[in-house]
Amino acid sequence: MIFRIATWNVNSIRRRLPSIKRLVDTTNPDIICLQETKVEDNKFPTLEMAALGYKEQAIYGQKSYHGVAICSRHDLSGKRHRDWAGTTEARHVYCWIHSTIKLHNFYVPAGGDQPNPQKNKKFQQKLLFLEELTTWFSGQTPSRAILVGDLNIAPLENDVWSHHQLINVVSHTPVEVAALNKLMRKGGWIDAVRHLIPETDKLFTWWSYRSSDWKASNRGRRLDHIWVTPDLIANVKLAWVVDSARGWPVPSDHAPVVMDIDL
DNA sequence: ATGGTGGAAGGTCCA
Numbered sequence: 417m418i419f420r421i422a423t424w425n426v427n428s429i430r431r432r433l434p435s436i437k438r439l440v441d442t443t444n445p446d447i448i449c450l451q452e453t454k455v456e457d458n459k460f461p462t463l464e465m466a467a468l469g470y471k472e473q474a475i476y477g478q479k480s481y482h483g484v485a486i487c488s489r490h491d492l493s494g495k496r497h498r499d500w501a502g503t504t505e506a507r508h509v510y511c512w513i514h515s516t517i518k519l520h521n522f523y524v525p526a527g528g529d530q531p532n533p534q535k536n537k538k539f540q541q542k543l544l545f546l547e548e549l550t551t552w553f554s555g556q557t558p559s560r561a562i563l564v565g566d567l568n569i570a571p572l573e574n575d576v577w578s579h580h581q582l583i584n585v586v587s588h589t590p591v592e593v594a595a596l597n598k599l600m601r602k603g604g605w606i607d608a609v610r611h612l613i614p615e616t617d618k619l620f621t622w623w624s625y626r627s628s629d630w631k632a633s634n635r636g637r638r639l640d641h642i643w644v645t646p647d648l649i650a651n652v653k654l655a656w657v658v659d660s661a662r663g664w665p666v667p668s669d670h671a672p673v674v675m676d677i678d679l
Numbered sequence: 680a681t682g683g684t685g686g687a688a689g690g691t692c693c694a
Contacts, residue, residue: 427694428686452694454687480687481694526694538693568694625684625694669685669694 418653419490419513419679420445423564423640424661425523425622425670429453429485433464435664439672440468443658446489447513451523451566453483460485476509484509484521484565491515501525501545517679522549522565531589539586542568546595550602558604562677563643566670569596572610574618575638587637605643608675609655621657622670630662642675651678 422445426432429450436448448470453460455477465473470487476497477483482505486492495511510520525545528538571593573579582588600607613619620636627633644652654676662671 431686452686481692528693626682628683666685 417679419447419677420674421447421449421519421562421564421642421677422658422672422674423449423451423521423566423642424672425451425566425640425668427452427454427668427670429455429461429483430459431666432668433461435661435666435668436465437468438664439658439661443672443674445674447519448487449519449521449564450485450487451483451521453477453485454480455483474509474511476506478504478506482506482523484523486511486519486521488513500548501541503541507545513679516560518561520561520563520565522563522567524566524568526568527586527592529586531584531586531591542586543591543595546592546599550595550599553599553603553605556603558645559647561645562648563605563641564673565641566639567596567641568639569593570637570639571596571607572615572638574615575620577618577620577635577637582637587639600643604645606646606649608642608644608649608652608677609673611649611652612655619657620659620671621673623662625669640670640673642673644677648677648679652676653678 472488472492474486474495492511497509507523525542527542528536530536533540570576576582621640623630623636658672
């Protein structure tokens with residue numbers, strides 16, 4: 417049975433409900449993982465998501481900032497959330513799908529502007545977040561699991577519009593990329609999207625709001641990811657970025673990433 | 680070196 421999973425940093429779920437409906441109408445995912453929902457759990461649009469068919473929900477939110485959610489047409493169980501890097505920011509929710517597949521949804525800290533952990537606490541927190549994830553996943557058996565989210569790092573040269581011009585820009589610096597690669601290696605994760613789309617192809621999931629014409633300038637980055645454990649990689653069938661969503665009315669600055677997997 | 684825009688707020692922080 418083919419499962420279709422989408423991950424999307426919506427930058428406020430309440431502001432983006434029409435866009436979420438449009439994604440459902442055009443792509444019809446079985447599971448939608450959201451980041452930056454920016455809403456407390458008691459104000460989450462539970463009924464609106466249920467009306468779209470996503471009656472199963474695992475949410476972890478807070479006022480104004482951060483917030484993650486897993487909305488599903490299929491049974492979810494063992495819903496949990498976890499805090500990282502000494503904060504209580506809502507950046508990680510996870511659960512089981514049909515009690516057989518573990519699904520993690522992350523919103524990794526952006527890290528501020530200055531790529532120096534001594535001078536920038538936000539960048540320090542980002543690196544610590546990744547280190548703690550690495551330790552946590554290193555203690556687990558990497559099987560039957562999917563990890564999605566806005567990881568706020570574009571690891572490959574063709575994950576950014578200009579490797580040269582972004583090498584010292586937070587999201588593409590060598591120290592972050594090394595930390596992300598270590599998390600993948602030690603945690604036993606495979607980049608499912610790049611497994612299907614060659615590394616020689618430019619691939620972006622985010623385009624800044626601070627551009628008069630995001631499409632014409634196309635100065636994007638691939639910050640949003642879908643990873644799977646090695647035992648599932650053969651089941652991954654198709655992945656793409658719904659980049660048209662960046663041009664929908666009242667857009668998020670991120671586009672959804674969608675993957676089909678045979679489970 | 681700076682600012683550009685958007686969201687949640689209702690001043691300012693964050694991306």
